[in-house]
Amino acid sequence: MINYTELEENIAKNNIKNVYIMCGFNEKLMKESISKILKKSVNQDFESLNYSVFDGNEVEFQDILNACETVPFMSDKRMVVVYRAGFLSDNSNANKNSDKLIKEIDKYVANIPKHCILIMYYVFDNAREKPSYRIRKFDKKACVVEFAKLRGMQFQKKVKEVFVSKGKQIGKTELNYFCSKVENNMDIVYNEIEKLCCYTVEREITKEDIDKLLQPNETDDIFNLVDYISKSKPEMAITVLNEIMYKGIKANSILYMIERQFKLMLSIKIGVENRESKETLIKELKLNPYVCDKMINECKKFTTKKILKSLEICLNTEKELKSVSGDPKFKMEVLIINLAII
Incomplete structure (x- = not known):
């Protein structure tokens, strides 16, 4: 199994396989990669004759077989894409013939014609989902690509590419700031960049533009919540909590x-005490440079002992939340008060 970055490198080197199984939360990235493979493999003048697309919720194996076996016209390759292939999920109800379809495809991929490139992709229901057993079974027979969330410098590099593709330049500081504010989902990234480009027209993008057009994300909310805790302002932290729950x-x-925030702070605190550079921390923790700066400053408000104590309180609250009785919101409010008075 390879990741998005490795796939991009392979495409750039014309190292293109006959069968791809793609999966992940970022459908936009999958579609982009498919377009790049198409441009590299199929004669653009005869694309409509050598490119077949099927809905994974309705496709039958015979449809895939007929498309793959058809000899390309005026092109070395033809390409067949099955999008939203829900039958690749272990818990699939999307296609009533899922089991039968999987078995037939499993047998066929080993003998697929050399003139054909077959691509099937499945979009995860949420960002935490992992490749299914059905997908992993294809790993030795096809090129399986997991489109996990891009993080740190990888995410920043991709975002910059999108700005450039729109003919828009953005300064390094503003790019870092944008990446720290936008949700890590390429569909949303494209929409937000489009809004910024339309709003700023020909002038440079500023941090004020980003603040004006982008909605605060969950990471911002949690950072603000922890910041209020560090300032011993539980009432303000509870206000942020209510907004998040709303x-x-x-x-x-x-x-x-919140636990993740404290764990990152502990890693950064130890790193700073060991005199690790900001660049090293960014690389090791896969953080956006702007976020890393903010967290280094935030760590100055906490001792290592206080961070460890905060994590202990979080773990105790986690146990309480798993119990049947009690109001979760009340338990979170108690957590915030306990964290603020350490």
């Missing part, structure tokens, strides 16, 4: 993000 985010998810 958005429909569950207590367990909020607690997970």
Whole structure:
């Protein structure tokens, strides 16, 4: 199994396989990679005759077989894409013939004609989902590509490419700031960049533009919550908590993000005490440079002992949330008060 970056490198080197199984949360990146493979492999003048696309919720094996076996016209290759191939999920109800379809495809991929490139992709239901057993079974017979979330410098590099593709330059500081504010989902990234480009027209993008057009994301909310805790302002932290919960985010998810924030702070605190450079921390922790700066400053408000104690309180709250009785919101409010008075 390879990742998005390795796939991009292979495409650039014309190292293109006959069968790809793609999966992940970022459908936009999958579609981009498919377009790049198409441009590299199929004669653009005869693309409509050598490119077949099928809906994974309705496709039959015979459709795939007929398309793959058809000899390309005025091109060395033809390409067949099955999008939203829900039958690749272990819990698939999207295609009533899922089991039969998987078995037939499994047998066929080993003998697929050399003139054909077959690509099937499945979009995860959420960012935490992992490649299914069905997908992993194809790993030795096809090129399986997991489109995990891009992080750190990889995410920043991709975002910059999108700005450039729109004919828009953005300064390094503004790019870092944008990446720290936008949700890590390429569909959303494209929409937000489009809004910024339309809003700023020919002038340079500023941090004020980004603040004006982008909605605060969950990471910002959690950072603000922890910041209020560090300032011993539990009432303000609880206000932020109420805003997050009003958005429909569950207590367990909020607690997970708070724990993650403290774990990152502990890693940064230890790194700074060991005189590791900011660049090293960014690389090791896969952080956006702007976020790393903010967290280094935030760490100055906490001792290592206080961070460890905060994590202990979070773990105790996690146990309480898993119990049946009690109001989750009340337990989160108690957590914030306990963290603020350490």
